[in-house]
Amino acid sequence: MPPESWIGFFEWCEATVLGSAVRNSIYAFPIIEAIHLVALCVMGGALIMVDLRLLGVGMKDQQAGHLATLVRPWMVGALAVMLSSGVLLFLSEAIKCFYNTSFWVKMITLPIALAFTFLVRDPRIMKGAPSRMQGRLLGSASLALWFVVAAAGRWIGYS
Amino acid sequence: MIRSLLDWLGNTPWSIALLESYYVWPLIESSHVVFLALFVGTAFMMDLRLVGLAFRGVPASSFIDRLLPWTRIGFAIMVMTGLLLFYSSPLRYYHNLFFRIKCVMLAIAGLNIWMFHSRIHTSIDLWDDVWTPPRAARIAGALSIVMWTGVVFSGRLIAYNWFDCDIQPQPEWVNWVAQCQIADLAQ
Numbered sequence: 001m002p003p004e005s006w007i008g009f010f011e012w013c014e015a016t017v018l019g020s021a022v023r024n025s026i027y028a029f030p031i032i033e034a035i036h037l038v039a040l041c042v043m044g045g046a047l048i049m050v051d052l053r054l055l056g057v058g059m060k061d062q063q064a065g066h067l068a069t070l071v072r073p074w075m076v077g078a079l080a081v082m083l084s085s086g087v088l089l090f091l092s093e094a095i096k097c098f099y100n101t102s103f104w105v106k107m108i109t110l111p112i113a114l115a116f117t118f119l120v121r122d123p124r125i126m127k128g129a130p131s132r133m134q135g136r137l138l139g140s141a142s143l144a145l146w147f148v149v150a151a152a153g154r155w156i157g158y159s
Numbered sequence: 160m161i162r163s164l165l166d167w168l169g170n171t172p173w174s175i176a177l178l179e180s181y182y183v184w185p186l187i188e189s190s191h192v193v194f195l196a197l198f199v200g201t202a203f204m205m206d207l208r209l210v211g212l213a214f215r216g217v218p219a220s221s222f223i224d225r226l227l228p229w230t231r232i233g234f235a236i237m238v239m240t241g242l243l244l245f246y247s248s249p250l251r252y253y254h255n256l257f258f259r260i261k262c263v264m265l266a267i268a269g270l271n272i273w274m275f276h277s278r279i280h281t282s283i284d285l286w287d288d289v290w291t292p293p294r295a296a297r298i299a300g301a302l303s304i305v306m307w308t309g310v311v312f313s314g315r316l317i318a319y320n321w322f323d324c325d326i327q328p329q330p331e332w333v334n335w336v337a338q339c340q341i342a343d344l345a346q
Contacts, residue, residue: 037311037312037315041311045204046204049226059217060225061221062221154188154189158185
């Protein structure tokens with residue numbers, strides 16, 4: 001759990017105009033959630049396609065780095081939608097999130113997964129084909145990291 | 160007939176146990192959500208290629224031969240987890256407006272897949288390397304994106320009870336589409 005002194009920031013978040021607007025509407029939260037999910041599909045597809053190739057079980061006739069370049073705009077676009085919809089959902093229930101373990105699991109794994117994808121995996125495979133072993137490591141680490149982010153995200157709603 | 164069957168199904172011990180379980184139901188539901196990324200995600204990637212919006216230079220057959228098997232695995236997981244979720248509360252889902260919308264869209268998406276494989280995929284040799292596939296293939300790709308987006312949307316909204324039959328009054332069209340048994344509720 002984070003230091004109790006951070007609660008002030010979360011209270012401020014929950015009191016923002018956007019946070020109150022989402023909270024005070026019956027329809028806003030579910031609709032933003034649904035948008036968050038559709039963007040999850042696009043982003044997940046873009047990630048999984050490259051990771052499967054790295055694991056040696058996907059589109060073998062294409063280089064992983066080439067696939068990563070081709071999916072990049074969709075990946076970034078979907079990520080932008082996920083972040084903005086995610087922030088809106090968070091603002092509407094920031095105090096609940098503060099006391100929610102799944103939220104913190106997600107907040108810790110999300111930057112790691114993002115850094116791994118954009119600073120490790122993609123630069124490495126765009127530079128040239130990785131070895132079989134490297135590919136397997138990159139692909140499985142990516143799938144595992146993003147799996148935790150997605151599962152923890154869903155679990156926020158259960159507590 | 161259907162209602163009494165679903166009523167019986169929802170009163171079987173396993174259905175009640177599933178609905179009341181503290182961890183099992185959320186775990187099944189989470190799998191249903193996380194595997195969306197595999198199923199709808201890979202389907203979307205192939206649709207983008209069919210529509211001609213992405214993957215210039217990658218043959219369409221490469222998606223069908225090497226990615227579609229993974230889409231199918233994702234679909235199998237979605238069906239299994241989805242059926243279990245339905246089994247936990249059959250009668251409630253049966254009368255849920257969003258569940259019904261989802262089923263209609265699933266049927267259209269399924270028909271679209273069948274049309275694609277029986278009519279359009281057969282001529283793939285002619286357009287495998289073409290950046291913009293024939294009109295029929297582009298329509299199939301676009302329809303797939305729209306339908307699966309709709310399925311995800313309505314699927315998520317099933318959880319909300321805005322239009323549930325036990326919350327009355329509802330607009331007449333809601334009661335009609337969801338076949339609410341108003342007389343039963345009044346008792």
